Amino acid sequence: MPRPHGFTYTQRADGTVAITHHSRAAGTLRGARAEQFLAEAAAGDPQLVMARWTGAYKHGNERTARNHPRNRR
Template identity: 45%
Template structure:
């Protein structure tokens, strides 16, 4: 399942999750990302994007755990 995607521009890379922008890389970080991403297959690319975004989903998981439907 493809959740992450990215769009590269002249000097930036925008990272999306389910078509929602979550992060923008610029400068050297964008160049490093593009160099790594060009040799990866789809599964490896998804893993790289997930690692790059770091703790992106953890905040939502904590909030959901405390929701009354999950108690």
């Protein structure tokens, strides 16, 4: 599976965390969830953590899309 990319996050002064994907809002975390996210992002690969927290992670069609004639190289 290819590694996710294009995710960024911004920690705001009020403690919220805004996650974007290719400059589009993907999610906002507040309170304890924001703290837990920041701890996971610091400990692991932030791209994978953001993909998992926003729900854009393993939809199940990766293999089908990879084998489609348009995506073969």
